[in-house]
Amino acid sequence: MESIIIYLPVIMALVGLAFMAVKRSWVLKQNAGDGKMKEISDYIYEGALAFLKAEYKLLTFFVIGASVALAAISFIVPTTHILIVVAFIFGAFFSALAGNMGMKIATKTNVRTTQAARTSLPQALKVSFGGGTVMGLGVAGLAVLGLTTAFILLFQFFMNGAWTSTEDMTIVLETLAGFSLGAESIALFARVGGGIYTKAADVGADLVGKVEAGIPEDDPRNPATIADNVGDNVGDVAGMGADLFGSYVATVLAAMVLGNYVIKDMGGAIQDAFGGIGPILLPMAIAGFGIIFSIIGTMLVKIKNNEAKEKEVQGALNVGNWVSIALTLIACFVLVKYMLPETMQMEFFGEGLKDISSIRVFYATVVGLVVGGVISSVTEYYTGLGTKPVLAIVQKSSTGAGTNVIAGLATGMISTFPTVLLFAAAIWSSYAFAGFYGVALAASAMMATTAMQLAIDAFGPISDNAGGIAEMSEQDPIVRERTDILDSVGNTTAATGKGFAIASAALTSLALFAAYVTFTGIDGINIFKAPVLAMLFVGGMIPVVFSALAMNSVGKAAMDMVYEVRRQFKEIPGIMAGTGKPDYAKCVDISTKAALREMMLPGILTIGFPIAIVLLGKLVYGSDNQLIAEMLGGYMAGVTVSGVLWAIFQNNAGGAWDNAKKSFEAGVEINGEMTYKGSDAHKAAVTGDTVGDPFKDTSGPSMNILIKLTCLIGLVIAPILGGHMETGVVEQDVQIEMNVESAELAQAVITYSTTVNGETTTEEKTFKGTQAEVKSQLEAFEKTTQVSGENDKKVVIEKIDIKK
C-alpha cells in the first residue's frame, strides 16, 4: 500500500502532464492565421523568447552563486546536507521550465484565438482557455512531479525509504526546502522582473506613441508595441505562473514539515498503512488529486451559444472552478480519513499536548477552500466594474485627478478590512482545528486546484493579446467584439486571481513560519524581547521600501524606453509612413535589460536582510542562537503582516482605478449627466490608472514573492540557528530536592562535561545561597544545557552534589 501512495502524486502529475501534452498539440494544431496576424504574433513570440534567454543567462549566474553559498552553509552546519544544493538547482530548473512552457504556449495561443474568433465565440473560448489549461497543468504538474520526486529520492537516500525518526525526516525535509528555495528564487526574477518589464514597455509605448506621436495603442509603427505585448505575457502569464508554482511547492513542503512534527508529538513514530508517514504524505496526495480534479474542471469550461455574453463565459469558468473545488473537498475528506490516524496528538504552544481527531484536520481544509472562494468575491467587490467602490471613484473623478487618486487609495486601504479579518479568522480557526498542521493543510487544500486557477488566470492575457492582434491586423469588428468579451471576463479573473495569489502567499508564509519555529526548536517568538520587537519593525518596513523600489524601477525603465522610441522615430526614415520598419527587437532588448537590472536591488533587499539580521545577531549575541532565531522570526512576521497588507492595498487600489477608467468606455452617470471617454473626468480617471498600473502589476504582486521568499530563507537558515537539539544535547532531568521554605543556606557543586567536535572537557560549577536560590540557579543551568543551540555541542551533567 505504502509504495502506491508515495508514488501516487507522481503518477497523477504525469497524468496531468500527459493531458497537458495532448491539449498543447491540439492548440498548436489550430489555425494560426495568415499574413499580418502571423507576422505580429511571431514578433511577440520572439520577443518573449528573447526575454527568457536573457533571463536564463542571468539566472545561471544567480543559481551558481546561490549554490556556492548553500554549499558553504552545508559545510558549516553539520545537519545541512550538501544535497540541498542539488535540490535547489532542481527546484530552480523545474520552475524555469514551467515558466518557459507557459510563456511559449501563451504566445502561440494568442494568434490562434484571434483566428478562432473569426469563426465563433465558443471556439475562441475553447482555444484561449485551452492555452490557459496547458499553462495551468504544466505549472502544477511540474511542481508536483518535481517536489514529489525530490522527496522520494531524498527519503531513499537519507532513510532508505523507511521511517526511522523525526530527526532523520527533518534532514530530508530541510534538504527538500532547497527545492522550494530554488523555485521561489526563480519566481522572484519572474514576478518582479516581469512586473517591471510589462509596465516599462506599457508606459514607454504610451508616452511617446500615444501622447507625443499621436498614434493609437497597439499601432505597429510604434517600436515599443511588441515589447508592450510581450510584457503582458512576461508579467501576467509567466509572473503569475512562477508565483503560484512557488506557493504550491512551499505550501506542500510546509505541510510536510508540520506533518513530521505531528508524528513527533505522537511519540516519534506511528503505525499506519503508509509506512508511518501518513501525515507527511497527505499534502502531496491532496496536491496530486487536485491535478486530476483540475483536469475535470477544465473540461467543463465551454459555451455553446455564439451569441453569449460576459455572463455566460464567466458562468462557464465558474462551473469548472466550483466543480474542481467541490471534488477537492470530497477528496480531502476521504484522504484525511484514510491517511491520518483516527486520533492524533499535537502540541499546542502554551496548552500542551491535545488529542486531535482526524475530522478536525478535514475541517481545517474546509477553511482553506472557503478562504480561496471568499477572497475572490471580496476582491471582486472592491475592483469589479459597476461595484459601489468603483462607482465612487468614478464620481470623484469629476472634481479632478487629485480626488480620483485619493478615492482610489482609500478604496485600496479600506479593502484590507474584510480581507485581513478573513485571513485572521482563517489562521485562528484552522489552528484551533488542528494546530499549525491545520493551517498548512488549509493552504494545501486551497492550492490543490492551482492548475484550474492558473488556467482561468492565463486565459485573460491570452485573450487580451488576441484582441491586440485583431486590432493590429485590421480584422472584422466582430472578431474584436468576441475577443473583447473574453478579455473583459479575463480582467475580472485577473483581479480575483491576484486575490487568490495573495491568500495563497499569506497562508503559505504562515505555514513556513510555523515550520521555521519547529525547525529552529525555539519555544515561540516573544515580541516582548526588545531585539525581536525591533526586528518586527524592520520587517514591517521592508515591503514598503520594496514596493517603492519596484515603482521607481518602472519609472526608470520606462524612461529608457521613451528615449529609444524617440530615437527610432527620429532616425529610421519612413517609420511614420509605414515604409520604414521599426526595430522592435531593440525595444524588447531595452525592456529586458531594464527589467533584469532594476530587479537587482529589490532582490538583494529580500535575500540580504534576513542574512544581515543573523550576522548582526551573531555579532551582538554570539552563540545565543535562541534569541537570534527569535529575531529572525520577528523579522519574518513583520514582513508577512506588512507584506500582506501592502499587497491587498496595492492590488485592489490598482484594480479599482483600472475599472473606474474602463467604466467611461460604456459611459457613466456623474451628477446626473452621462460622461464618456475624452471628458475631463475620464482624463482624471486615466491619471488614477497610471498610478495604479505599477501598483497592481509590479509592486503589489511582488509582495507575494517577498513574503514567501523571506520565510523560505528563514527556513533554510533555521538549522544554523539550532535545529535538532535532540540529536546534539542530551535532555536531562536533574533531581533537585530542596526545601524552598527553609532559610538555611545551601551549596550545590555541579560537575558537567562538554563535548565539542569529539573533544570532551569536564568542568565544575558551584552555586551558593538559600535553598530556593540554589534550586533556581540549578534549574536555570539545566535549562541552558537543554537549549544550547549548537548542534555539535553536547553537555552532560555528570553529578550534582548538594549540601544543605
Added chain:
Amino acid sequence: MESIIIYLPVIMALVGLAFMAVKRSWVLKQNAGDGKMKEISDYIYEGALAFLKAEYKLLTFFVIGASVALAAISFIVPTTHILIVVAFIFGAFFSALAGNMGMKIATKTNVRTTQAARTSLPQALKVSFGGGTVMGLGVAGLAVLGLTTAFILLFQFFMNGAWTSTEDMTIVLETLAGFSLGAESIALFARVGGGIYTKAADVGADLVGKVEAGIPEDDPRNPATIADNVGDNVGDVAGMGADLFGSYVATVLAAMVLGNYVIKDMGGAIQDAFGGIGPILLPMAIAGFGIIFSIIGTMLVKIKNNEAKEKEVQGALNVGNWVSIALTLIACFVLVKYMLPETMQMEFFGEGLKDISSIRVFYATVVGLVVGGVISSVTEYYTGLGTKPVLAIVQKSSTGAGTNVIAGLATGMISTFPTVLLFAAAIWSSYAFAGFYGVALAASAMMATTAMQLAIDAFGPISDNAGGIAEMSEQDPIVRERTDILDSVGNTTAATGKGFAIASAALTSLALFAAYVTFTGIDGINIFKAPVLAMLFVGGMIPVVFSALAMNSVGKAAMDMVYEVRRQFKEIPGIMAGTGKPDYAKCVDISTKAALREMMLPGILTIGFPIAIVLLGKLVYGSDNQLIAEMLGGYMAGVTVSGVLWAIFQNNAGGAWDNAKKSFEAGVEINGEMTYKGSDAHKAAVTGDTVGDPFKDTSGPSMNILIKLTCLIGLVIAPILGGHMETGVVEQDVQIEMNVESAELAQAVITYSTTVNGETTTEEKTFKGTQAEVKSQLEAFEKTTQVSGENDKKVVIEKIDIKK
C-alpha cells in the same frame, strides 16, 4: 529631601506656567492693528471659539459615557479603583484646558504678528514666537502639573505618601493611567477632528472660491475663507498640542510604571534619599527640568538684523532648540546619578536578572535625545525644499500628474527605511542599556523639551495666519515679505515637528506596551500562538483602514462645504461685489459639525477594537486570561508597527508633494528649462499636493493618536486580564519527588482549596501514570494555580499524597 523632590516637578511646572502668563500678557499687550485687520482676526478668533464650544459639548457626552464605562470596570475588577474615573476626568479637563489656551493665544497672536511685521522682522519673530512659547509652556506646564499633582494625591490616598510595596504602587499607577487615558481621548478628538476640519475647509474654500468663482485665496468674499484660517489653528496648533500633551503624559506614566518594576526586581524595596521611589520619580523630575530648560531655550530665539532671511531665523530657532536639548542632556546625567541607586537589578526576558549601573540609564536617555535630533534631519531630507527627493518629484511632474503622484508615494514609502532603522536601533540599544525602563526613559528625555518643540511648531501656523491677514487687509508688500520668511521657516519646522511627533508616539507606545506586559503579568507575547498572530494581522490592518476613513471623511466634509459656499454665492445679494456680507459663521459651523461627525467612526474603531478583542477572547477562551492578554498584546504590536509605518509614509509623502509644488513659486529647472507657476508641470504638482493634503494633515498625524490610545486602552484593560497575581494567588512550590527514570506507576492525590469572593471550597484531583507523567501533570497543575488570572480567586494546595 524626598518631600522636595516629589514636589519639584510641580514647582517647575508652576514656574513654567508663571513664565507663560507673563509672556501671554506681553503678547496681548502688543498692538492688534486696526480696521480690517482687526475685523478679520476677530472672525478667526470667534470661529475658533465656536469650534471649541461645539467640541467641548460633544466631549462632555463622551467623558460622561467613558466615565460610566470606567466605573463599571472598577466595580468588576477589584484592583481597579473607582478613583480612575476621577483621574480620567482630570486628564481630559487638563488636556482640553491646554488646547483651549493654545488656540486662544494663537488666534490672538496672528494679527499682532502682522502688525509687528509692519515695523520690523525681529519684532515679528518676537511676537509670533512669543505666541508659540505661550502655547508650548501652557501645554507642557499643564501636563506636568496635572500628572504630578494626580500622582501625589493618589500616592497619598493609597499609600499614605510612603513606600509599601510594588503591588500598592501598581494600583496608584493604574489609577494614574486614567489621567493619561483622559488626555489621549481628548487628543483623539483634537487631532482627528482638527485634521478633518482644516482640510475640509481648505478644500471646500479652494474648490468653489478659486476654481469656480475665480477669486484668489484668502479673499474675504469667500464665505469659507474664515473657516480655512480657523482650520490652520484647529489642526496645526490645537491638534499638535493635544498630540504632544498626550505623548508627554503617557511617556512619563509608562516610565513610572517601569520604574516601579525596577524596584520590584530589586527585591520589592530600595533604600534611597527619595523615600525608596527614586526610579519612579526620575521621569517626572526630568520633565520638570525640561520645562525650565525650554524657557531658557525660548529666550535665546531672537534675531537683530531686520534684513535677515530664512537662514538666520532658522538659525535662531536652532540655537534655542539645541541649548535646551544640551541642558537636558546634562540634567539627565545629574539626575540619573543623583536619583537612581548606583546599581540596579532588572529582569530581562529570557536572560534573567541583570545588574545595571545607573550610568547605563543615562546612556538610554542619550539615545532618546539623539533620536529626537536625527529624526528631524531625516524628515527634512525627504520633505525639505531643494532636497534630492523633492527635486525628483519636481522632475517627474513634467510627464504629468500620474508620474508626480507615483514619485511622491515612492518618496514617502522609501522614507520609512532610515526612519524605521533609526527607531529599531533606538529600541534595541536603549533596551540593551537599561531594559524597558531604558526605553521609557529614552522617550522621556526626548519629550523633556516638549515646550520648546511646541513653541517652534506653533509659531509656523501663527506666521501663516499673519501672512493671510496681511494679504486680506491689503498691507504694504514688505509686511507680507516678512511674514513669508517666517512662514517659510514655519513650513520646515512643521515637517520636522511631525517627525518628532511620530518618534515620540512610537517610543511612547513601546513604553506603554512594555508597561502593559508587566501590568498583565504575562511572560511575553508569543506570536507563534495562532490567535496572537491573527491579532497581529488585525492590528496591522487598523491604521490602514483608519487612514482611509479619515481621508474619506475629508472628502465628505469638503463636499458639505462646497454646497454651502455655492448656496451663499447664489442667495446672498452683492456678495461678489463686496456689498453683501458672507455668512462666515455658517461655514465655520459646517466645518465644525462635519469634523465632529466624521471623527466618530475612526474613534469607535480605535476604542472599540481592543474591547472587542477582549470580549471575543473571553467568549472563546473563557478564563484563559494569559492568552487573551497575549492576543491584545499582539493587536497592540500590530497597530504600533503598522501605524508608525503609515505615519511616516503619509507625513513624508505629503510634505514632499507640498514642497515640490512650492518649488515652482521660485521656478525650477526641468530638462534644462526654467518652469514656473501655471505651467503644466506645476498643475501636475498641484494634483500631487491635493493628494498629499489629507495625508500630511489628517490621516498621517492621526496615526500618532491611534497607536498611543490603543496602547493606553490596553493598559487600562490590563488589570481585567490578571494583574497583581501576587495579591490574589499564593505562590506555592510543590515538593515533587519522583524518579523519572523509573517505569513504575505512581498515583498522586492532590487536595486543594479554592477561595472565590470569600467562599472556600475544597476539592481533590487524582493523577495516575508513570512517575514522569504524574510529575509533569502535577507541575502543570501547580502552574495553573500560579497564573490563574482572576484576582478574587485564591487557590491553595493543601496536600499532595504520592503513592509510588
